[in-house]
Amino acid sequence: MSDVGAIVKPTFDAMKLKAEFPILARTVHGNVPLVYLDNAATSQKPRAVIDAITKYYECSNANVHRGGHALGAEATALYEDARSIVASFIGAQPNEIIFTRGTTESINLVAASWSSMMGETLKGCTIVVTEMEHHANIVPWQMACEKTGAVLKVIRVHDDGTLDMEHARELINDTTAFVSVVHVSNTLGVENDVRTICALARSVGALSLVDGAQSIVHHAINVTSLGCDFFVFSGHKLYAPTGIGVLFGRANVLESLPPYQGGGSMILDVTFERTTYNDVPVRFEAGTPNMEGAVGLAAAIRWFTALDLEALRVHEAELSERLLRDLNTIDGMRVFGPQTLHAGIASFVIDGMHAHDLGTLLDEQGVAIRTGHHCTMPLMKRFGVTSTARASIAAYTTHDDLDVLSAALLRSVRLLR
Amino acid sequence: MSDVGAIVKPTFDAMKLKAEFPILARTVHGNVPLVYLDNAATSQKPRAVIDAITKYYECSNANVHRGGHALGAEATALYEDARSIVASFIGAQPNEIIFTRGTTESINLVAASWSSMMGETLKGCTIVVTEMEHHANIVPWQMACEKTGAVLKVIRVHDDGTLDMEHARELINDTTAFVSVVHVSNTLGVENDVRTICALARSVGALSLVDGAQSIVHHAINVTSLGCDFFVFSGHKLYAPTGIGVLFGRANVLESLPPYQGGGSMILDVTFERTTYNDVPVRFEAGTPNMEGAVGLAAAIRWFTALDLEALRVHEAELSERLLRDLNTIDGMRVFGPQTLHAGIASFVIDGMHAHDLGTLLDEQGVAIRTGHHCTMPLMKRFGVTSTARASIAAYTTHDDLDVLSAALLRSVRLLR
Amino acid sequence: MTIDQNINVVRQEFESFPDWEDRYMHIIALGKGLAPYNEVHLTDEFKVKGCQSQVWLHAAIVGGRVRFEAESDALIVKGLITILLRLFNDRTPKEILEAPSDLVARLGFEQHLSQSRANGVASVLKQVKLYALAYSMVRA
Amino acid sequence: MTIDQNINVVRQEFESFPDWEDRYMHIIALGKGLAPYNEVHLTDEFKVKGCQSQVWLHAAIVGGRVRFEAESDALIVKGLITILLRLFNDRTPKEILEAPSDLVARLGFEQHLSQSRANGVASVLKQVKLYALAYSMVRA
Numbered sequence A, B: 001m002s003d004v005g006a007i008v009k010p011t012f013d014a015m016k017l018k019a020e021f022p023i024l025a026r027t028v029h030g031n032v033p034l035v036y037l038d039n040a041a042t043s044q045k046p047r048a049v050i051d052a053i054t055k056y057y058e059c060s061n062a063n064v065h066r067g068g069h070a071l072g073a074e075a076t077a078l079y080e081d082a083r084s085i086v087a088s089f090i091g092a093q094p095n096e097i098i099f100t101r102g103t104t105e106s107i108n109l110v111a112a113s114w115s116s117m118m119g120e121t122l123k124g125c126t127i128v129v130t131e132m133e134h135h136a137n138i139v140p141w142q143m144a145c146e147k148t149g150a151v152l153k154v155i156r157v158h159d160d161g162t163l164d165m166e167h168a169r170e171l172i173n174d175t176t177a178f179v180s181v182v183h184v185s186n187t188l189g190v191e192n193d194v195r196t197i198c199a200l201a202r203s204v205g206a207l208s209l210v211d212g213a214q215s216i217v218h219h220a221i222n223v224t225s226l227g228c229d230f231f232v233f234s235g236h237k238l239y240a241p242t243g244i245g246v247l248f249g250r251a252n253v254l255e256s257l258p259p260y261q262g263g264g265s266m267i268l269d270v271t272f273e274r275t276t277y278n279d280v281p282v283r284f285e286a287g288t289p290n291m292e293g294a295v296g297l298a299a300a301i302r303w304f305t306a307l308d309l310e311a312l313r314v315h316e317a318e319l320s321e322r323l324l325r326d327l328n329t330i331d332g333m334r335v336f337g338p339q340t341l342h343a344g345i346a347s348f349v350i351d352g353m354h355a356h357d358l359g360t361l362l363d364e365q366g367v368a369i370r371t372g373h374h375c376t377m378p379l380m381k382r383f384g385v386t387s388t389a390r391a392s393i394a395a396y397t398t399h400d401d402l403d404v405l406s407a408a409l410l411r412s413v414r415l416l417r
Numbered sequence C, D: 001m002t003i004d005q006n007i008n009v010v011r012q013e014f015e016s017f018p019d020w021e022d023r024y025m026h027i028i029a030l031g032k033g034l035a036p037y038n039e040v041h042l043t044d045e046f047k048v049k050g051c052q053s054q055v056w057l058h059a060a061i062v063g064g065r066v067r068f069e070a071e072s073d074a075l076i077v078k079g080l081i082t083i084l085l086r087l088f089n090d091r092t093p094k095e096i097l098e099a100p101s102d103l104v105a106r107l108g109f110e111q112h113l114s115q116s117r118a119n120g121v122a123s124v125l126k127q128v129k130l131y132a133l134a135y136s137m138v139r140a
C-alpha cells in the first residue's frame, strides 16, 4: 500500500484482531498461554459483542412485542433490527428469519413442524441426508421418520472425504420428500456442493435444508443463490453469544408450516375452543425470545462484516494450508478429508496414538483442540475410527498459534511413542 | 437495630438496591426519569449479573460437555454448577433440572414429550388447566389434545379472581391424565393453592405441572413440598439474562419421558439404524446450550439469595398493599383479583378509559406499565374486557416509584376525562 | 391543499405543542370529535390488524373519491385517526396511493408519539392505502 | 498397606514430578506396563460408561479378594488405571467400599490432571466400587 504500483496482496492483521478478544490473553494450567484452536466447537467473543450485551442490559432491556412503553419499543426495535441485519447478511428478507437457540433447534423445528404437517403422507417417502452429518442433522430426521413412516437415505462419502455426488443423484429421486445436508463438515472441513444438491431436490419437488453451522463463518452466504428452502446456523460459532441461532426459511414455505411451540406472541387469538396463529416469523417464536442473544448476534455480524473480509479469506486459506502442511510432516499422520482447502478445520489421527492422549498432552501445553467423535459418529464409523483430533481456526488465529501447535504436537508425539 | 430492646421490623433498602441496576438510572422521552413497573413482563438486571456475563466471555467461554481442554472443563464446571445452584434454590436434585429457553419452552417440552409417549392412550382423557392461564400454559396443551384426542378442561375463576376450588375437585377425576396450573397469575397476581391441586392430581394418578414464572420471584419455592411433578420458570423474570429457563421434573418422571429435540449431547450412540439416548437431564438438552444464560442465571440466584429475603418479602408486601390502596382512591377504578395481597401485580381498568390510552400517557411521564391482554385472553374474556393496565413491582421498586405512578395516573385520568 | 401540503400543516400543528400534555390534550379533543361510525360496520371484516387497541376502518367510494369512516375503543387512537382521515378523506385513490411512504415520520408522529402509537398509525395507514388500491383497480 | 496409606504414596509419587512432562512420561510408562487384558472380556458388558476413550473393566473374586483386569485404547488412561488398580487389586470388597469418596481429589488427580482425565478416573472408580458392592452382596 505504500509502494505505489506494487501488487498488493490483502494482508490481515490477526494479531491486532486477537487483541479484541479478552479471553485469548488468558493462561491455563497455571501460566501456560492459551492457544485456542477449538473454533469449530465455539468461537470466542470480541469486545464489541461483550459490550453490546452489557449495553443492552444497561440501557434497553424490556420484553419485546408487547408494546406499551418507551423501553419496550426500544427493545423491540433492537430485536427487529437484529432480524434485518441477519436477513441481509445471508441475502434473505426479515420475515424469513426465525430466531432459535441454535442450529440444533432450527433443524428440530423444521423436522417436527414439516413432518407433523405431512403426517402419514410421508409413508414410504425418503428423507435424504449424508454420511458426514452432525447428529443435529440426523436425530431429528430419525424422529420424523419414526413418526411418519418415511425412510432415511444416506449419501455416501468417498474415501477422500468428499461427497459421492453420483450417489446423491441416485438417492434424490421421485420418492424424496426432503433433503438435508451439511454445507461444510465440522469434522472434515470439506465444503459440499449444496447448490447442486438443492437443485436436485427442487427438481424432484423435495424441500431442502442446508446446515450452515460451519460455513457461515468461512464463506459468504446467499440463500437465494444456494437455492435452499431452509438455511440454519448458530450464533455462538459466529462470534455471537450462546443461546441464539437462526432458521432461514423461504417465505412461502414458512407460511405453509404449522407452529412448533405454543405460547405468547405466536398467537392471534386464544380461546379454549379455538386458537388462531400469528403470521410468520413470530408464529415460530413462542414466548419471550432471547432478546440479548439477538442483539448480540447483530453486534457480531456488524463487527464481522466490518472486517476486511477479502483479506480474512486469504488469511484463513493460508492458515488452513499451513495447518495441513505442518500436520503432514508428522510421522504416521493421517488427516481426514481432501488434501485441498479445509475451511480451517483439520481432523487427524496419528498411528498408534489415541486422539485423547494427544489432546491431553496438547492441553498441558496450552493448546485447546477437540478430540472425540465431533457429534458425527456415523462418519467416524465410515473411516473406521472412534475419535479424531481436530484443530480449527478462526479470524483471530495467527501463525504464532500454529507454531505453538506444531511444537506441542511434536512434543506430545515424542512422549507417546 | 440501634435501639437495644426495640422491636425491629426488618427494613429493606430498595433505594440502595436500585443503584445496582444501571438501567433504572436512565430517562425516556428526552429527560423524563424512568419508573419501571413492568416487572411481571421482565425484570432488569443487577450489575452482578451483567458482570457475570462479561466474566464468562472474558475468561471461561467454551463448548460444554465435549471435554478435552482446560477451558472446556471450566465452562462445563460453571454450567453444571449453575444446574446445582438452580436445584438447591427450589429444593430439587441437579439431575432434575433441565435448562430451556424459558417457561414457554419448558411447558412445550413437557406437553410434547409426554403426549407423544402417551399417544392414543390419551383419547378421552382430560388435561386440566385454569381459566387464568398464560397462553404458554394453554396452547401447548391444545396442541397435545389435537395430537392425542385428549380433552382440555378448564377450572373456573371466581368473580374475585380466585380459583374455584370446588370446580377443581370436580374436574380432577379418574379421567384426568395431567393437571397444569399457574402458581401466581401474571394478570391478577393471585396465588393459587397449587399444593392442594397437585395433591388432587396425584390422588387420581395424574401428573402435575406448576407454572412458576411469576411465583419464583415473590415466593420461596420448594418443589417437594409443593408436590408437583414439574415446575417451570424463566430466568429473565428473576433478574437473570434472557434466553434461559428451567424445567424441573421429578427424576423418575423425567426418566420415563422420550426426548424432545434431537442432536448433540442428548445421544449415547448414533447409527443410521439405531440411535440410543443419553440419561436425564442431558437427554433433554440437545445441541449447544445457552451456557452464558445458565451462568447468568446462577449469578442472579446467588445475588438474589444474598439479599435479606425476609425483609424483601415485607417490603414487597408493603408496596403491594400500598399500590392497591393508591389505585382504589381513583374514581371509576376497577382492580381485578382479590383485594388482599397481590404478589406485586395489580391489573386494573378505569371507567370510560382505554387501558392503552392510560399506558400511553403514563409512558409520556416515564412510567412503564403494561397494557393489553397479558397473554391471558381467556381471562380477559372471563372478566369482559379486552385489555387491562398492569403495574408490577420488583425488589428495586421504591415508595418514590409508587408516588410517581400515583401522580402520573391522576394526571392521565384528568386528561382523558 | 395537496396531501403533501396537509402533512406540513399537521406537523406544524403538532409542533406548536412543545409540551406532551398539550399535545395529547389536542389529540384527545380531536378523538372526542371523530364522526360517528356506522355500527353495522363494527365487524371483524373491517378491523385493522396490527393495532394494540381495536380499530375499525370502513371506506366507500363517492364520486370517485374515497370516503372513510373509522372507530376505535381508545381515545388517543381516535384522535390520531382523525388526523389521518383529515389528510385522506375525499381524495381520489390515486392521490392516496401517491402519498409519501414515510408519512408517519413526516407527520412527526415517530418523534412525538410513543412507538406503539406510531406503529398503530402505520397499520391504519396501510389499510387506508389498501382500500385506495382496491378502488383504483375497480375503476381501472 | 491400607488403601489410605497407598493413596499417600501415589500422591507423593505424583508430586515428585513438578513438571507436567515428567508426570505424563511416568503415567505413560505405567500405561505401557498394564497387564494384558483377556480379549474375551472386550465386550460392551464390561465397558465403563462416562469415559471419553474406551475403557473396559473386568473383575473376579479370588479367595475373597477382588482381582481386576482393565484395558483402554488410550495410553494415558491405561496409566491412570494402573495406578487405580494398584490401590484396589486384591482387596476385599469391604476394603474397596470403604475407600474414601474423595479419592480422586486426594490422589492429586484433580489438581495435576486435566479435568476430563480426572472425570474418566472417577468413572472407573465408580465401576470398581460397583463390582465390590456386587461381590459384597454375593458373599453376604
Ligand SMILES: Cc1ncc(COP(=O)(O)O)c(C=O)c1O
Binding pocket: A040, A041, A101, A102, A103, A104, A105, A134, A136, A137, A182, A184, A185, A186, A211, A213, A214, A234, A375, B264, B286, B287, B288, B289
Ligand atoms: C455442522 C454442524 N451442525 C450442527 C451443529 C450443532 O450446532 P449447535 O450445537 O449450536 O446447535 C454443529 C456444531 O456443533 C455443527 O458443526
Ligand SMILES: Cc1ncc(COP(=O)(O)O)c(C=O)c1O
Binding pocket: A264, A286, A287, A288, A289, B040, B041, B101, B102, B103, B104, B105, B134, B136, B137, B182, B184, B185, B186, B211, B213, B214, B234, B236, B375
Ligand atoms: C404466568 C406466566 N406463564 C408463562 C409465561 C411465559 O414466560 P416466557 O415468555 O418467559 O416463556 C409468563 C410470562 O410471560 C407468565 O407470566
